[in-house]
Amino acid sequence: MAEPLMKLSGVHADIGQYHILHGVDLELPKGELTVLLGRNGAGKSTTLRTIMGLTDVPRGRVEFKGEDITEWATPRIARSGIAFVPEDMGIFQLLSVRENLELAAASGPIDKQRLEWVFGLFPALKKFWQTDAGNLSGGQKQMLAIARAIIEPRDLLLVDEPTKGLAPSIINDLRDAFRELKDQEATILLVEQNFNFARALGQTVAVMDDGRVVHAGSMAALAEDEALQQELLGLSLGAHQ
Amino acid sequence: MTTETSVLQDTRPTPGVRQRLAAFRQGYPHFFLLGLLVGVMLILALVPYQLVAGPWLRAGEDVPYLLQYFRMGTTTWFVLTVSGMAMGLLIFIMSSGMTLTFGLMSVLNLGHGGFISFGAFCGATVVVYFSAWAASGNLFLTIAVLMMACFYAMLITGALGVFFERVVIKPVYGDHLKQILVTIGGAIILMELIHVIWGATDVPVPRPQLLRGAVIIDQAIPFIGGAAIEIYRLMAVIVGLILYGLMLLVINKTKVGVLIRAGVESREMVEVQGYRINLLFLAVFVAGSALAGLGGAMWGMYEQIVNAHMGEHLMIMVVVVIILGGLGSITGCFYGAILVGLINLYVGYLEPRLAGIATVGLMVAVLMWRPQGLIPVLRH
Ligand SMILES: Nc1ncnc2c1ncn2[C@@H]1O[C@H](COP(=O)(O)OP(=O)(O)OP(=O)(O)O)[C@@H](O)[C@H]1O
Ligand SMILES: [Mg+2]
Numbered sequence: 001m002a003e004p005l006m007k008l009s010g011v012h013a014d015i016g017q018y019h020i021l022h023g024v025d026l027e028l029p030k031g032e033l034t035v036l037l038g039r040n041g042a043g044k045s046t047t048l049r050t051i052m053g054l055t056d057v058p059r060g061r062v063e064f065k066g067e068d069i070t071e072w073a074t075p076r077i078a079r080s081g082i083a084f085v086p087e088d089m090g091i092f093q094l095l096s097v098r099e100n101l102e103l104a105a106a107s108g109p110i111d112k113q114r115l116e117w118v119f120g121l122f123p124a125l126k127k128f129w130q131t132d133a134g135n136l137s138g139g140q141k142q143m144l145a146i147a148r149a150i151i152e153p154r155d156l157l158l159v160d161e162p163t164k165g166l167a168p169s170i171i172n173d174l175r176d177a178f179r180e181l182k183d184q185e186a187t188i189l190l191v192e193q194n195f196n197f198a199r200a201l202g203q204t205v206a207v208m209d210d211g212r213v214v215h216a217g218s219m220a221a222l223a224e225d226e227a228l229q230q231e232l233l234g235l236s237l238g239a240h241q
Numbered sequence: 242m243t244t245e246t247s248v249l250q251d252t253r254p255t256p257g258v259r260q261r262l263a264a265f266r267q268g269y270p271h272f273f274l275l276g277l278l279v280g281v282m283l284i285l286a287l288v289p290y291q292l293v294a295g296p297w298l299r300a301g302e303d304v305p306y307l308l309q310y311f312r313m314g315t316t317t318w319f320v321l322t323v324s325g326m327a328m329g330l331l332i333f334i335m336s337s338g339m340t341l342t343f344g345l346m347s348v349l350n351l352g353h354g355g356f357i358s359f360g361a362f363c364g365a366t367v368v369v370y371f372s373a374w375a376a377s378g379n380l381f382l383t384i385a386v387l388m389m390a391c392f393y394a395m396l397i398t399g400a401l402g403v404f405f406e407r408v409v410i411k412p413v414y415g416d417h418l419k420q421i422l423v424t425i426g427g428a429i430i431l432m433e434l435i436h437v438i439w440g441a442t443d444v445p446v447p448r449p450q451l452l453r454g455a456v457i458i459d460q461a462i463p464f465i466g467g468a469a470i471e472i473y474r475l476m477a478v479i480v481g482l483i484l485y486g487l488m489l490l491v492i493n494k495t496k497v498g499v500l501i502r503a504g505v506e507s508r509e510m511v512e513v514q515g516y517r518i519n520l521l522f523l524a525v526f527v528a529g530s531a532l533a534g535l536g537g538a539m540w541g542m543y544e545q546i547v548n549a550h551m552g553e554h555l556m557i558m559v560v561v562v563i564i565l566g567g568l569g570s571i572t573g574c575f576y577g578a579i580l581v582g583l584i585n586l587y588v589g590y591l592e593p594r595l596a597g598i599a600t601v602g603l604m605v606a607v608l609m610w611r612p613q614g615l616i617p618v619l620r621h
Contacts, residue, residue: 052513054509054513073512073517074509074512074513075512075515075516075517075518078512078513078514078515079515084513086510086513090507090509090510090513091510092502092503092506092507092510093506094502094505094506094618095499095502095503095506099499099502099503102496102499103496103499103500103503103511103514103516104514106514106515106516148514
């Protein structure tokens with residue numbers, strides 16, 4: 001296994017007075033796409049938000065590129081090379097597509113070539129360049145949210161359920177986009193309920209339950225082991241195909 | 242929502258005048274209200290008194306009280322409208338900072354009035370100190386005095402803003418009740434500070450020689466010929482419009498502006514993009530304080546007297562304006578302020594005793610119609 005780019009050890013997290021994560025251990029191998037699975041309410045989104053410094057961490061340690069970033073403020077974490085696409089996408093509805101992307105390019109003006117590449121992945125963004133993001137369709141908003149995360153090269157992408165509520169054809173577009181990112185050796189942590197989508201992309205997989213990681217390993221191993229799938233996810237691939 | 246209305250419109254043959262008016266009212270509530278207010282006054286001005294009061298006059302009876310309003314002529318209407326805009330724009334300058342502060346950080350700074358008073362005293366100090374220049378009647382010297390007064394007021398209130406944000410506001414982010422208590426406390430301290438520095442009595446502010454008097458519009462011009470507009474009010478209108486233009490430019494065209502708009506929608510996502518929203522907020526707070534100071538300085542020269550309580554009194558109008566306009570909206574604040582200025586002058590002319598109530602009445606009426614204010618800002 002490659003050297004982990006990010007490592008969570010025994011991370012606890014609180015939101016307000018609620019204790020949500022109870023000691024998450026997770027390693028993200030550099031250059032691989034890790035899928036985070038788990039039933040609703042398992043703590044997947046909270047794990048991503050915790051990495052971004054958006055929750056209180058009373059115990060545990062988050063390491064990124066060998067540095068302890070547990071106590072860092074969100075902007076500093078972002079600037080250190082982590083992009084985050086939250087579950088609700090978090091795009092700025094009153095800003096145009098263009099302004100959304102300009103803000104995302106935090107280190108300066110948007111690189112022309114990179115923008116063309118993003119337009120290639122998501123042509124709709126080019127068409128609606130000057131439109132307020134609030135007027136985009138759900139799928140287009142999701143594309144904008146992902147485009148925002150990749151408009152500048154980042155070391156790590158955290159993406160929370162990008163396929164939620166999307167039509168199959170758009171899901172295929174998204175899958176192609178992620179494949180291309182994978183080919184560029186991007187390190188990605190993808191939360192996903194759609195197991196087929198997850199299986200098609202993931203090299204590594206971690207399964208959460210009740211605020212902990214209860215299984216971690218290679219995607220190939222999980223994809224073959226129906227009994228383990230049943231046990232961890234309560235689903236059988238056979239039934240889906 | 243939008244699909245619903247479009248379906249409705251599709252089933253109707255052609256939208257009648259009523260529907261179009263309703264759509265306009267919903268889409269542009271600020272233009273609608275302004276048009277209504279100015280229009281009603283214009284009707285009062287244009288319809289001759291002799292015409293409406295004719296039957297009573299001919300019969301030799303007392304004319305009903307309300308018909309007296311038609312005695313107003315177009316010249317008066319014009320003077321009132323320009324003066325109302327001048328007052329509105331001064332209030333806009335004072336209010337803009339507070340609405341942005343609220344929009345961006347949902348911080349309710351009731352100490353804003355303290356900055357207005359402080360700015361007024363700073364401006365007054367400069368004008369009094371350079372009273373020889375101001376009295377000279379020399380254009381260059383007059384502009385120099387005005388610029389210095391404004392910059393000095395902005396500098397001092399801006400610096401106070403840095404201190405206020407870090408010491409008073411920062412510890413109470415996210416807690417409105419504490420913000421109200423703490424910022425009122427801050428306002429009292431600012432007021433006492435004024436007493437310590439400038440004494441407890443009112444300070445007269447002589448208006449520079451060149452800004453005294455009025456522009457008289459040529460008699461030959463129909464409708465408004467003979468109207469006398471105070472030069473100072475004209476200047477207030479010009480300065481206010483320039484500032485509004487600049488603010489729109491900053492907010493719509495610069496990166497800081499994009500960040501401010503983004504921050505009003507979601508602070509968290511601005512941070513996730515790598516920007517330190519606390520610094521942005523500090524900058525906006527300081528700019529808002531400086532604008533309050535500028536507004537105070539200009540108001541002081543307008544009233545030609547300043548006292549430590551003026552900010553408090555003006556705060557009533559400031560609060561009405563930002564609620565009326567829609568908290569956090571600069572455009573809403575602009576039109577809200579002009580509406581408040583106009584209604585003050587109009588009602589003050591027709592029924593002087595009701596002028597104070599009119600401001601609050603306008604707010605109540607608008608909020609009953611649109612609880613979010615004229616131009617609400619979307620919030621997650
Ligand atoms: N703001 C909050 N306040 C209180 N509890 C919260 C909050 N956010 C999340 N939780 C709780 O934390 C737990 C984990 O939530 P989280 O959103 O991380 O789950 P998830 O694995 O992403 O679920 P899903 O698949 O439904 O998105 C849930 O029990 C949820 O109720
Ligand atoms: Mg989730």
